[in-house]
Amino acid sequence: MPGFDRSTAADQRFSVNLSMLFTELPLLERPAAAARAGFTxxxxxxxxxxxxxxxxxxLDALRTAIEDAGVRLTGLNFYAGRLPGPDRGALSVPGEESERFRANVxxxxxxxxSLGCTALNALYGNRADGVDPAGQDxxxxxxxxxxxRAADRIGAVLLIEALNAPESPRYPLVSAPAAVEVVEKVNAAxxxxxxxxxxxxxHLAMNGEDLPAVIDRYTALTGHVQIADSPGRGAPGTGSLPLAxxxxxxxxxxxxxxxxxEYKxxxxxxDRSFDWLPPEARVAR
Incomplete structure (x- = not known):
């Protein structure tokens, strides 16, 4: 891709999100496709x-597909309602949605x-009509x-994510400080x-945040990083973010x-969207 320094990418190791990439294939075929593209x-x-x-x-069929492909599942979202779209989550919505989240944990x-996954992501959930925000929190x-606690039992971290206000206007965590505040509350609890x-x-770029400042301030509390270029949520080099x-x-x-x-x-x-990424960077440490 033009506009991306491959040498910087070679210093990192990347995972591929099978809910955004390889979606032209059925779910059970995606792990093998990722492996063919060089990802582990x-x-x-x-x-x-x-x-x-x-x-x-x-569950068993997807587990088998991942194991047979020889790739490692390193991140999984908890149930969050219907995605993609305006991410609504479930865990902060009282009533049926909250119960569905708890049943999923x-x-x-x-x-x-069972697959050695080390990170579980919990989308916070949109504000609900007629519900006190403090009650949702x-x-x-x-x-x-x-x-x-469930993540701890399998030796994993729990991830809290900030989304962006233009695409998810009812999601309350639309800044790095807002997400980190929740991280600290969960750890205290x-x-x-x-x-x-x-x-x-x-997401942080779409919110207009100072990305270098976010990195400098919050890297120590960061359990995972995801990227896409902006605007457009495409591969690195398709937008204007200085991702390298x-x-x-x-x-x-x-x-x-x-x-x-996590890009389109x-x-x-x-497989044609990985030209910017050196083969050695697709092999996880």
């Missing part, structure tokens, strides 16, 4: 958007743990504590210290984790 680590949103508790046969953690904290910030540079510089800054700030590719491929097949 994959992540995904909760694949069964209609249910928090899919049949065991569906052990299912998601059990599935992730109380429900959210209870559910995030439940999720953090559980005493486990396994909640971490998910630093998605695309930002990734270099992350390295200098001490970030050693994976960088998740911009073509009929996803």
């Amino acid at each position: 680590a994959v992540e995904m949103w909760w694949p069964w958007t209609g249910t928090p508790t899919p049949e065991r046969s569906e 052990d299912v998601a953690a059990g599935f992730a743990g 109380a429900v959210a904290l209870d559910n995030l504590a439940l999720a953090a 559980t005493g486990l210290d396994n909640a971490r910030f998910l630093m998605d540079l695309y 510089d930002l990734l270099g800054r992350l390295t200098r700030a001490g970030y050693t984790g994976l960088v998740g590719l 491929p911009g073509g009929p097949t996803s």
Whole structure:
């Protein structure tokens, strides 16, 4: 891709999000496609958007597809309602949605743990009509504590993500400080210290944040990084974000984790969207 320094990418290691890339293929074919493209680590949103508790046969089929492909599942979202779209989440919505999230916690953690997954992402959830925001926040904290304890049982971190206001206007965590505040509340509530910030540079850029300042201030609390260029949410080099510089800054700030590719491929097949990425960077440490 024009406009991206491949040498900087070679210093990082990347995972590929199978809910954004390789979506031209059925779910069970995506892990093998990622492996053919040279990736050894994959992540995904909760694949069964209609249910928090899919049949065991569906869980087993996806587990087998991941294992047979020889890739490692490194990140998984808890159930968050129907994605993509204006991310609404479930955990802070009182009533049925909250109960669906709670029913999903052990299912998601059990599935992730069986594959050695080390990060579980919990989308906070949109503000609901007619519900006191403080009440939603109380429900959210209870559910995030439940999720953090489940993540701890499998040796994983719980990720809290800031989204962006233009695309998710009812989502309350639309800045790095807002997400980090929730991270700190969850850690205080559980005493486990396994909640971490998910630093998605695309969402933060869409919010107009000072990305170098975010990196300098919050890298120590960051459990995972995701990228897409902006505008457009395409591959690096398709927009105007200085992603090579930002990734270099992350390295200098001490970030050693994976960088998740969570962008739109911009073509009929996803494998053509990785020209910017050196083959050695697709192999997770």
